[in-house]
Amino acid sequence: MPMWLCGSQLCALNYQYPDRSMQLNQGLFLRNGTCGFVLQPDVMRTDEFSPFDKKSIRVDPLTISITVIGARHLMKSKRGLVSPFVEIEIVGLDCDSGKFKTVTIADNGLNPVWNRASTDFDIVCPDLALIRFVVQNEDVFGDPNFLGQATYPVKCLRSGYRSVPLKNEHSEPLELSSLLVYIEMRNPKEEEDSEIYSDLQDLRDCQDDLTSRIHELELRGDVSSAQQYRSRLHETEQRIMQKNRERQHRKYSSRQRIVYRRTSTS
Known part of the structure; x- marks a missing residue:
């Protein structure tokens, strides 16, 4: 591919x-x-x-x-x-x-x-x-x-x-x-979770940059600096997981509201 x-x-x-x-x-x-x-x-x-x-x-x-x-x-x-x-x-x-x-x-x-x-x-x-x-x-x-x-x-x-x-x-x-x-x-840019989508893209860009930086430092043998960047990478990954949970919760709440409206009007 x-x-x-x-x-x-x-x-x-x-x-x-x-x-x-x-x-x-x-x-x-x-x-x-x-x-x-x-x-x-x-x-x-x-x-x-x-x-x-x-x-x-x-x-x-x-x-x-x-x-x-x-x-x-x-x-x-x-x-x-x-x-x-x-x-x-x-x-x-x-x-x-x-x-x-x-x-x-x-x-x-x-x-x-x-x-x-x-x-x-x-x-x-x-x-x-x-x-x-x-x-x-x-x-x-x-x-x-x-x-x-x-x-x-x-x-x-x-x-x-x-x-x-x-x-x-x-x-x-x-x-x-x-x-x-x-x-x-x-289209995530047109939906109600556009703000979360934008935050996730920024966090993923940061994740890619940190991963590349860690790889460069390990090739140079700078273990201590690589460990510091690895800690930052872990924090970024945790924030991505939190944003994904927030998105799932928002999507579930939106579905519940739709179901409530349909049952109320029927």
């Missing part, structure tokens, strides 16, 4: 090995039904575009709220019970990359329910982003084992309750296996 983001128009991949790179490649070309080339988005064809500088991105950002509700017919190759968990990953520009992991549901691969585990992804450049759902089985040793995956371009997503058909490592459909999710998409 990084090769496409840098403007490469022809990349060599090992089609005999069903790894993450091949699954991302299959997902990328879903935009045209896997029947030909994918035209580079307009943002990539501007003179100021750089995949390493999010300030050069001149498109509207996108916030995706995803709630994992449940799944069905999750099976492994060998006999035995399945203890599944779901990982959701955004793959795109470095500033857009993010992951979310649900809890593990013990011994239920038939119809596991995750009690509406939800997360928010802030995407600076949705035109270049993919979303990847991966379902893993946690074995008795706590190690993950692949059960199924699904990868889509972010621009192909639609809001609402969605059934996500799962595929195997070769991106071939798994019969009956699917996830049930709820998706909300919005």
Whole structure:
């Protein structure tokens, strides 16, 4: 995927090995039904575009709220019970990359329910982003084992309750296996949480700067200074977590108000 983001128009991949790179490649070309080339988005064809500088991105950002509700017919190759968990990953520009992991549901691969585990992804450049759902089985040793995956371009997503058909490592459909999710998409600059979004972007910029600074200091052998910056990085990460909790609380309160209005008028 990084090769496409840098403007490469022809990349060599090992089609005999069903790894993450091949699954991302299959997902990328879903935009045209896997029947030909994918035209580079307009943002990539501007003179100021750089995949390493999010300030050069001149498109509207996108916030995706995803709630994992449940799944069905999750099976492994060998006999035995399945203890599944779901990982959701955004793959795109470095500033857009993010992951979310649900809890593990013990011994239920038939119809596991995750009690509406939800997360928010802030995407600076949705035109270049993919979303990847991966379902893993946690074995008795706590190690993950692949059960199924699904990868889509972010621009192909639609809001609402969605059934996500799962595929195997070769991106071939798994019969009956699917996830049930709820998706909300919005422009964060136009919503009521625009202030929180702005604060989060500033904190993430600070996080990236501190991480780069720590790496430089460690290469120079300045351990004491690196430790000081690491403390500041930890504080920044805590503030990001606090802002995300505040956003989740505000979103929940907003939903409650909508439900109250509907019940009052009915």
